[in-house]
Amino acid sequence: MTDDRVAAQFAFLNEADRLKSVLRATTLCDGSRPENSGEHSWHLALYALTLADHAGPDVDINRVIRMLLLHDLVEIDVGDVPIHSQNGTAHASSETVQAEQRAADRIFGLLPPDLAQQFRALWDEFEAAETPDARFAKSLDRVQPVMANLQSGGGTWITYDVTFDQLESRVGTKVERGAPHLWAWVRAKVRPFFG
Amino acid sequence: MTDDRVAAQFAFLNEADRLKSVLRATTLCDGSRPENSGEHSWHLALYALTLADHAGPDVDINRVIRMLLLHDLVEIDVGDVPIHSQNGTAHASSETVQAEQRAADRIFGLLPPDLAQQFRALWDEFEAAETPDARFAKSLDRVQPVMANLQSGGGTWITYDVTFDQLESRVGTKVERGAPHLWAWVRAKVRPFFG
16 A cells, blocks of 8 residues: 555545535535435435335446445535426536546546546546446435425425426436336335325 | 434434534544544544454454444543543543443434444443454544654654653554554554654
8 A cells, every 4th residue: 555545545535525515406405405416415325325225126236325325426526417407408418528537537536546446437427327236326315305395395396486397307217227116115115295 | 213213313413413523632643623522433444444364353343343333432422531531541440441331321322223223232342342343443543643753843742741652552452452463563653653
């Protein structure tokens, strides 16, 4: 273990601290303040640990947890892009995607090369949402704000004037891909809110 | 998967949200505000992922990450007990330990029984700090606030009037047990602060 290696590990960990100052559109469950992307990432990793039995048999929960710990780091440079903002179009715009790629280059580039490659590969896999691990991770990332909105009295559904059909298409279909039973349960809880 | 089981999983995950409102004595690295125990837990899990090569060969990093995701949940009931408070004695007082046991009973008790047992066993193992996994997890829990204090200009070392010898005995010896090379590196960074 060289001192240079340890210095690079801490350069990354110190930079990561800034994710705690990136605010999301969603609030805490009690509605007291916006959630930040650091604590959101913790909550999602806990979702993965707790809801592991909703994943298919080909899902490796340890890899899901690693993806979720890393998935929002690019927001240090790009900020959070709310799923319902700009009528649901901002999240996957090519502008956002390119900015996140540059952020990933910079932030993972702080690490020693072997770790940079390993973390970047996990983040790329999460973004692509094609493997069973990434699909389950994405399902959790979509379902957690739904639970927060339910408890805080509407949250971003009110902010962005979201209909139940929009929630189904922007969120439900994605949750369903990775965790079908989970969406069935959450959907039944959510339905009454939209009248 | 019964609906009762999903309801219990979400009862736990919704309760866990409250950890984001538990404030620690340590601030963010930029000194802007106190860190909360939710984002602290995320940062520690990222520490484990990033500093895995500082662990001994008998350490399972996936188990370390799971312990760190769960380790502070009892603070929802008990609050954070700063390591340097009450001249370094409050942290392991029998009063604190008993209150944390009651909190673990309540909070993990929200889960379906199999998960309650599994999470409680991980938390008990972390608290006992006897296995290689728990010792490494504890080392990270001790070293992260040191890095925050270094960057914020002293933080809790100033609040609690901590000397370098006190830091060595309260923090250094614990970090060294799980990650000896890590402490050697951090110690050299910290030493100049104390003059």
